[in-house]
Amino acid sequence: MDLVSLQGWLDNASFAVLFVTMLLYWGGTAFPRIPYLAILGTGGMAIANLCIATLLASRWIEAGYFPLSNLYESLFFLAWGITAVHLVVENSSRSRLVGAVTAPVAMSITAFATLTLPSQMQNAEPLVPALKSNWLMMHVSVMLLSYAALLVGALLAIAFLVVTRGQNIELRGSSVGTGAYRDSRRQLRKSSEANQMAVVVAETTSAIETQTAGSTAVLDAVATSTPVATEPLSPQRLSLVDTLDNISYRTIGLGFPLLTIGIIAGAVWANEAWGSYWSWDPKETWALITWLVFAAYLHARITRGWQGRRPAILAASGFVVVWVCYLGVNILGKGLHSYGWFF
């Protein structure tokens, strides 16, 4: 089969599939009672993932090098990364909300690559001498995977901010382990230990003072359905916001090492190819800025009293930073890292 026409068909197909998938996920979020929407959404995401993988593979065969040399290819690789990260995150969190934020972004990226980019920017071009190295594959693919993971993590943080708007939230789950303890309002104890009630009551009132009155419907539902007093000890489940926050954290936690490795691979390559591992080129600097913003996020999570919305705001701002790092630098149009731009 003709590889070029196959590619033309595949990029449109992945856009169409992602568009439908986005509608499925949104439908599933709006109407959680409709059956099969979630499984159809996951299926759509998997099909899009395979479409893009085939597209990139056919370009690899056609051009003879790893297809990451221009904006079109890198956009598709990023979209592939987002669908892949989505599948991993959805599988490990079992949350259908993930797709509601990842599908539109993956769809927009493929739409941009397929419909907006001029056709001469879609063609495979021969590599310039500086990029003829095995490091290209190492550095660029790891960087783009890290962007994908960080974007998904930042999107989940935005979703978290939307769900918790107007509230003061205390969260669990950070790397020092201040979380993972029972919410004192929901502390369970047996009647035989009623003599310790006094202490617990004191704790409870202070906890209520720190938490504002307006709590989400979800939190209320969980709190009221928890059995009280004489019940035996049983596990306390994570709430929706806890889950959202934690999968966002874990996704960023995965993107951050990838970003670190990608930057280091780039630094080593630069040192081997032209003698300087760091030269403050705009793209390098923006990758460092991205790294610093997410490092600040990871540290904010373990800062006492900051667990909650504050780190999520940092992570959400990371969404913009990643895009500036990935696309913004092209508009400056300088240096080795530029894919070029079209206006």
Next chain:
Amino acid sequence: MTSENPSTNWTAIPQRYLKRELFPLLADLRLAIALLLAIAVFSITGTVIEQGRSLEFYQANYPEDPALFGFLTWKVLLTLGLDHVYRTWWFLALLILFGSSLITCTFQRQIPALRWFSRTWNFYTKPRQFEKFALSAELDHASIKQLSPLLEKRRYRVFRRDNTLYADRGIVGRIGPIIVHASMILILLGAIVGAMTGFFAQEMVPSGETFRIQNIFDAGPWAGAQIPQDWSVRVNRFWIDYTPEGKIDQFYSDLSVLNDQDEEIQRKTIHVNEPLRHEGVTLYQADWGIAAVRIRLNESPILQLPMVEIGTDGGGRVWGTWIPTKPDLSEGVSVLAKDLQGILLLYDTEGKLLSTVRQGMSTEVNGVTLAIAEIVGSTGLQIKADPGIPIVYTGFGLLMISVLMSYISHSQIWALEEAGKFYIGGRTNRAQVAFEREMLEILDSLEPSTSDAEAVSDPKSLVPNP
């Protein structure tokens, strides 16, 4: 501390100040976050404002009236050093402060915290201790004997004593961040060593010539020992491979390292991504140019005329020279070349294109036969020595490993058998969602009915029920 009373021991005051005031401040996470964000913000300015341009450039682009954003005139810009952000004293001071914060935090917080987790006598002996965990349960028909193999199958390290159990998995997740910090300190250290003892040089050398490294444009205060004194380099040949479409495929320089007696001691053909290394000095293929054109006029011997680069405003690179066609130099042709593909353009004194000649061919100009023997390329070499590299690379390697280690979540599980009841509780520091599922699975296999009955929401759906 030898003295409790500061007034009796003056030498203790700086120590006290360090311990009580400075170290806690430097180890404060909020300072670290502020520093990370400050470095990020100041780095942005360096990507928005063009770096290292001429005074005229800044005067033209950042006029006094109207000032950009009402304040950013070229004077303000140059006073603040925004034309070379990454080398200003305040940016370097920020980096040094960041390094100090990193070091203090490692010793004040991370290492003491590790000591706590390395202990394995972490057994819980009272049912009350299990109440603080979110993920804890009280079961009637389970035992430690039953739990132990379940945990081992999940790759937990299991410790047992009497009627209690402690198990953990992923302690590397606690060590990872410490190594991350240590390797970042190492990278900063390597960068300092490199800046102090390394040098950068650039040479533009025509094919066939020998050079010593002289054109050093950046050297640290202690770089002297690195600059080679007893060897030179000969460029045997420089050439460019072109693709069939006429685009550059690769640049090559065939280099020989010569000792004092001009004997060859090393030879290598370098290209972009493949440098030559000799005694700690590395030569990179970085640039190229056209050095000269070798011609013959009628029956003359081969003459070599140097070519110079002619400035075009963004129209690509062009080299040119002038070839006289009369002995008294009253007539001649201008010769232009754009690349090393072997084509020369000949213009007359009026600037009219006369003809194009290929390398190895000849043409008739002003009644003279002009034969082009060769277009001589010159190679642009970037030369550097950086003794900090081994330190930086060690830091890079450790950082890559430890940052991955830091993803691992440290999960701990406690269990207790007392008065016919079985208590189990656990927590993890990062992967709350995954650990919750794991705990529920463990509870399920211990006592199949428990977690199903107590589940407060459908685990498949995290969307709020309307």
